[in-house]
Amino acid sequence: MDKNKPSRMYFIGKKEDFDQAKRMIVTLDGRDILIIYHQRTFYAMDLQCYHAGSSLELGDIEEINKKLCIVCPKHKYKITLAEGEGLYKAANPAEKLSTPQWFSKGIKQRVHKVMEVDEDIFVTLSNCPGWVESDYYQTEKGRAELRKAQESKDGDEDANADEDV
Template sequence: MDENKPPRMYFIGKKEDLVQAKRMNVTLDGRDILIIYHQRTFYALDLQCYHAGSSLEPGDIEEINNKLCIVCPKHKYKITLAEGEGLYKATNPAEKVPTPRWYSKGIKQRVHKVTEVDEDIFVTLSNCPGWIESDYYQTEKGRAELRKAQESEDGEADVNADEDV
């Protein structure tokens, strides 16, 4: 992310089309972004989960600890839609009666600003300074890792298809 670059609003589409689609992914300035419309609000975040790079597009949305979260379909990581915060449930062993609670891992997924202007939807990429874990899958090294994993999965699918014959 170039922190010195002035923010740019990217036209995504007409509000009506995005509301109907509910989710869409786009590439803006070389970055893969997921746009979600949920409960009359638009959200935008990096497409690949910060944990292992799985696409968040098919993830379920749940309310956790009064925050809307997308749940990564591969490993079930919970990420808040508004902040990109990673959440996990655990107990504090120091408590006399350990009670499971939701805790924050901090900001793990880069989120982007969505703006509506005259029924048009725009996204402004985050210029939040510093490294956020989902940034990894926007780098060449991270993209190469994703391609390698996809090729491996495709190879396994081909082998399994042959076994059915």
């Protein structure tokens, strides 16, 4: 993200719009964003999972290690809603009776600020400097990779449809 570019608040909608939907996808300044309303709190993050670009829109929300996370529906990666931190569970193989614990991979998914002002919902895109892995799917190269994967998937579905005839 360009840290020199001034932050701008984007109007997303009314709070009541989220009472039923709970999630919304918007494109802001060319960036695909997922807005989530969960337990009376708003969150916003890049739409595509940092790992392989799958959409997080249908991901389950779970509490993991006392943090709310979205679970990528494709590969089950866990991402904290508030920070964009990747979490994983592992045990120390050097210990015979090691109990698996949750660990952080660090910030992997870019999160954005959501504000509520008089029932209006606004998002300000993150301008934190540095590369976050989910940034890749907001680049032209990343978007081309997503299109290619979607076209391949669509071709597979078309081929399978022919087999059922």
